[in-house]
Amino acid sequence: MIIGIDLGTTNSLAAVWRDGKAELIPNALGHVLTPSCVSLADDGAILVGLPARDRLLTNPSLSAATFKRYMGTDRRIRLGTREFRPEELSALVLKSLVADAEAFLGEPVHEAVITVPAYFNDIQRKATRIAGELAGLKVERLLNEPTAAALAYGLHNAPLESQYLVFDLGGGTFDVSILELFAGVMEVRATAGDNFLGGEDFTDALVKGFIDHVGRDAGLRSEELTPAQHARLRIEAERVKRALSGHDLATFRFQPHERELYWDISAADYETLCAPLLARLAAPLERTLRDAGLMPSDLDRIVMVGGATRMSIVYRMLARLFGRFPSRDINPDEAIVMGAAVQAGLKARDAALKDVVMTDVCPYTLGIETCQQYDTNRYRDGVFSPIIERNTTIPASRCETYGPTSREQTAVRIKVFQGESRDTSDNIELGSLSVPLPAQSSADKEVDVRFTYDINGLLEVEATVRATGLVRTLLIEQSPGAMSPADIALSLAAIARLKVPPREWAEVQALQERMKRLYEQSLGQRRAWIGERIDQFDTIVARQNPREIARAVQILGEALLQFDTSALL
Template identity: 40%
Template structure:
């Protein structure tokens, strides 16, 4: 058995951490000596890819063969990247990022990595979590657990600083996703109270607004649209990102762009940037207010505000939170590294509780093994039922949003027709009563031994496991017949498909 690690699989950057010989979590740099690796993949002419900083630079010179922000496509059955005669799905591309992290870490550690805890946004749904799990399998890694990014950050904060009896709010604004989570941290126990988020909101969207400003100025002066050409578009994106980072420390930044023999130097001020992106910040504010309401908490109940994700370095984030709460956000953790550190701690917790000698030989490892982490569901899960009187279909919630996990619910429902031959069982994800406003993530059918009367009982069981994935089945207790949930979401990979993808990806060289 090889080493277990923690992986922060980010939209723009990914990071790997491990417990050292003293049981302390630490970042493992990549082959280039960087502590974070750009989540960018450059497909070369042969059977090889380049992942990381070099690939990010190639986004300008060879944009048609470069993939960025693949995390936003996880679980998207329609996304395909075509290179040569081969098609690559989100899981394939994400697996290449994982392979890069793992092989570089193996070279530094001098041993094989076999297992990992991988983090995902708290607001990732079931299909996105499963896609992440499959990406790891394709990369040849066994996943000990999928955990939420804010929970990992809380582990890094709580265990790394010996925090006791605090209620914290984690504001996690990464490159492509946003989460906000309230949790209680007390010594060796972390309990999530409520979580909310938006998996399509992150630093990349702030970059987009800078791109729009510069492009409009270029069109006005030269009549050329920089976004019509992929090379100039990618060049503009990298310069917009750099300007955004500059504006986090100084009041203005200059962006120089060229196209069609024309040139423009655009100076953007922090005030202009904040005005252009204010609506994005407001979206995070509304979600912060929502999670406080869901937790039945006010700011006076919050002891600490943790900032996670590189995008929280924007001054307006800190200013907004300070204005809302009257509290100064904490700077005790590195916003770029905390999630990977927490994931490595979670790996240590799991391996220690399994009796792993490497973990238990250190005092810190033994302390980790005693840690208890309780997370919650980020979405509600229900079943489609028919109203007995009107026959109108509605979503009957079985496991409500923010329920502690793992969770198991058993309920009994009844047939609505005489001589009914079967029951269709559709699992929904979402809070709305109207099934059309929810996501159907699986279905099955229970066929009775013989037609049954109206009001015949059927037992339904819902389980939500530690990896935050749903399992459901129904049973006719009188005959013992049962039907297990079949995940029918389009694009979901079967075990054989994952194995075949792994075989193909194993042939590729990752640099």
Template identity: 40%
Template sequence: MLEDIIGIDLGTTNSAVGVVESGFPILLANADGERITPSAVSYAADGSVVVGKSALRRRGAGVQVITSIKRYMGRRYAEVSEDKYCVPLSGGADGGVLAAGKTPIEVSAEILKELKSIAETQLERNVCKAVITVPAYFNDAQRNATKQAGELAGLEVVRIVSEPTAAALAYGLDKLEEYAKVAVYDLGGGTFDISVLEMREGVFQVLATDGDTQLGGDDIDEALAHWVWAQIGEQSTLSDGERQRLIDAARDVKEQLSNTESTALRIPFFRENLNLDIEVSRQQFEKVVASVIGKTESHCRRVLNDAGIKSPSEELDAVVLVGGSTRIPSVRALVEKVFEKVPDVSQHPDEAVALGAVIQAGVLSGALREMVLLDVTPLSLGIETFGGLMNVLIPRNTTIPCKAGEMFTNAVANQQSMRVRVLQGEREMARDNWELGKVDVLFESAPKGQARVGIQFSIDENGILEVLTRDTVTNTDTLLEIDSAAVDVDDEAVEKMVSESVDYAFDDMSERIFTEAKMKAEELLPAVQAGMEQVGEVMEPTDVELIRTAELDVRSALETGEANILKAAVQRLDKATEHMAAVLVEKAMEAALMKKLGE
């Protein structure tokens, strides 16, 4: 009998679990008979924990109810300390986030325990392995945190799958013999992803991905709630409880306006002598949330560019919508405008990702036919090299799992160690990228360029990075594990970095060219001086003058700071010294011959 592997969509607002039974991927219903379970957890004073719809019912009853915890997975308290959240946020001893005293991993584990229990109840047998989905733009720390939550829930997480990839699996299950290139636009409760995938005979390859793990339906609800409160004209600040009631009502209005042109937001007895009753039209709603929805457009255009798609109407077979927020008509209108194609709404927006996770779980368990799933890494990975440059080992949008390595030498004579700084980002200079971790590699003292250190990056199928360094003389290995607190950046910064890599591409490349030319000049100038002292007297005066002029040009170009001027000057000096180099070689050969004859 095949071992069960369940598929789980651990969502910001809702979650779902399923399994392949009798060759068919199915989602499993909870105790309420529903396939969707709210990602809500409540902690009572007596220590009892309730998950799902029952937890949401406890709001306002003096019980802390945590929702949208996914937004804080793998993040630092310093990033989110100003956030207004459903429960108090604080900093943990490790600098991470605590929500009502619980880590996001602990809260997520409670949701996963509930999903595990649903599966075991429905299947009437124990399950201990799972495939869990995450946003494509989750970084290494966020993926690790998700995996830890699964382990804390008693599950072996056999694969982490990106949500758009899972949605593409659900979309393409009945198209395995066909070729198709599709975009998956996934706007959920708390995260946004856009990916372009190619499907060919059971191989699903991600061509490009982009997104924002801090953008989703929660932001739409917040914007509408803020607008409603502004219409009331009240100047007083909302309490946490009032704010949550207003957001919940705004969410209901948002959902109703997907199917009707106008509805009312009503909260009786909102405050003493204050009942809320405001009519909201779809036109007003779309105007209020336009800036939130509009943020997805730049991600879409960037992913089309990264995938090399110039005419989406001709080059894409479909634009698949998933995520509850894609029910909003203005979202669908934006997608149609950007992709020049009517979006495909054949997938259930709340269930497609979970269904894809189930399909991948079925493949891994052997319950479904073999399909190959090729995901990509969303940001470039590399190390800092001499001169403060970013040396990319794994470029952005490289298919994973993957490995890449390179050999490095000591830049300074007699140094005995090399600091390897692992970087993530898209800029040319190391200082403009993010440090994931660092390790010092020790080796025996050696002349410049003689010590050799091998560095290998390995990204597994879950998108988690390991860095191996090796002293090739002693074959001593050091393994650097990127832990869950390594990446101290928020998602606005991720988006900013990618856009800045384009905005500052010319300046960055100019600085890189100047830095590389400067290092070459600093190596060449002393060598020229030493060579002239040895053979300058036997060279033709015109050759000496050519070298001296080129040398002065290099020194002058170093002062200007102009990259192309310095690069050209270094090239002229390099060419001018070709004859001198030949004379030095002849002199060395003569010396060696005389020494041999003297013996």
């Protein structure tokens, strides 16, 4: 069985194509959104999803979120005394989604189509594939998120030639793509984005605004906040952000010590506060139109996907830029995973789906570092030489020939970069490889460097010495984010040893963590009432009577709704 997965920064989802349609897969709590959060429980067990998100407040040192932003880096995330790579934490989220899918479908799941931001580089894509491998999945296809959104909207079935812009703003990443449809072909014309821009940044802007406008006068300093206080601030900022999408005014409340602090913020003030972020959204839009050679009026439709597009300030910005209202016909949280399910159905050759010819593009320019001669025996180092330029249709293979700066050289080091600057110092290094040259000074020492970029956005680099026919392929030696086969084997073994609670206990754990969070957020009689409910529920759980536990979960869950104003699901 093949499923589609949207591995998101804030939330992740799974879906399947069956009975002629894409179907969302609920998790053990009955929700289709699984927060991309991981936590270590007090007994050392791994918690994923909603209970892990609640523990961001109650046990921040044992919990992690937004780790997708660090995929493909050497960053280590500490949970208590243990350290995890972003790929490993992502794998735990994927394993949870697979367990939910198997319970829902009643059969094993071995393969998945996983979506990635269109602007993910080679290292980040390989890290995503490794996360799938660590979760026990075969990942033959990585699908760019805007392309997935187009599939979800059924744009590939449009009867006439047309051009669409897909605006994808998620929790941590931003992509924009322009797609052209003609004669049964869905072609990506241009794409751009920002891997460090999303709804989380708009939440952070509110936190900073609160501290600047109210907190500093009350002696509140961001650098002095405890992890728990910072988590509470972000939860309140998230609530205010959502409130401002439907109301003209919201009140930010936070109690760091004895006195509660208030900040009334209007929707207009919030838009001003987020002006730098909105400008960062506009820049890739303009670049994409420019690269595609289009004017805003040339577009037939503008499609918004990603949970952060619910913000009214983003909707208004797009409406102003394009002079029309964008489309949000499909739940923006669900559009990408629905498209991944369509792609999974296409891959499984489901009879209900017509074959779709899809072409995508390389979202950034790829090349190597060279030296440029500007005078006799004088060279300028660090010059970027493009081999595959951005928005080249993929799969693509391009070859360029280079020679050493000296006939005496016996080796060259080829450094691979991604970016648009002429100076490699301003671009991103993806890796390097060393190529030996003939020892004789008279020999032909030119090297053919071939870049091959496939439909999954993965790059292969091959260097061939013309004189000897020697071939070297890219071995990432300097990238701090590269996981070696040995690293993967160790991670697989470590993940297999982790204690994962039975799926049937998910509701119990979620309720326990929710009550702990609400207890910390409350005061006075409310706190006392929640404390009593915690004791009662722990007593019921200890008796191990499934019917009694199920009834308590239902009754307590309904009772807590009156207090849980910070609930995000």
